[in-house]
Amino acid sequence: MSRPAHRRPEYHKINKDLFVLTYGALVAQLCKDYEKDEDVNQYLDKMGYGIGMRLVEDFLARSCVGRCHSYSEIIDIIAQVAFKMYLGITPSVTCNNSSRNEFSLILEKNPLVEFVEELPAGRSSLCYCNLLCGIIRGALEMVHLAADVTFLQDRLKGDSVTEIGITFLKKRDEKKYRRKK
């Protein structure tokens, strides 16, 4: 063979598909277990939270980000480094208020929904990618930042883009410690 098996492009794709497919199976299973969309959303958020708390350590170990001085720097790191590293996409960032603690990540592409054409029947309030919100929230909390993270718009629900809103809740501590996603 000219190169090691695991470097062949089709295997790389399978590896990427593994996460997306497993996530789809998880959402399907939760839809079977819970009748209400809100319950599924909450469960996904909770699971994401658990993942985010561990993922942030993995992220810090892999990336060489330095100290952030503002919320908008943190958001930029999330969008340009973390999303790129784990999902291969770079959402664009907007700041939604003058006190600069409310931001949005706009996802043009979303690998999680690669195999999803539309929400299942009767599941119009399902936030399919709610795991992402939980992950971001859990990761931020591990670096001592409380935030509300929700989907503001969702292509699967008919909106034109998918938008994640992140609102930082507390005044950022002046103490010197690393805080990244």
Added chain:
Amino acid sequence: MADTVLFEFLHTEMVAELWAHDPDPGPGVSAGLRGEETGATKGQKMSLSVLEGMGFRVGQALGERLPRETLAFREELDVLKFLCKDLWVAVFQKQMDSLRTNHQGTYVLQDNSFPLLLPMASGLQYLEEAPKFLAFTCGLLRGALYTLGIESVVTASVAALPVCKFQVVIPKS
């Protein structure tokens, strides 16, 4: 791109959450899956089958995405070899360490450092917990086999982490 670590974290979270699932959920939930619990073992079996079922779905889908030239197998053993090499490499970045068979439909696939068990422990610690972490992968194997035209029963056993054995039994028709 979507790192292997994302899958590992998601898998760990799924095992933790599906295991802790309330065994007595109330009227809103489909009865087929949960039903009445008569004891801890019944709850355990149901959670394992849920994880296995999810693995099956994913295995089926992955099986459909495998490179085309691999789909012309001459015999059963070729399929198993393919799982040990190509599928395992694609999913876990390593090959299966050994494959044994009795040439009568039973295959034992051994992985000496199974990636989903590696971060947990090495040796006998957490031996009781290990089956939960294997259920999804058993389903994955079963699903991939199914897409390749083979119905099977896949179970796993662990004698000491992180070595595990997957037993594939293909009933003769």
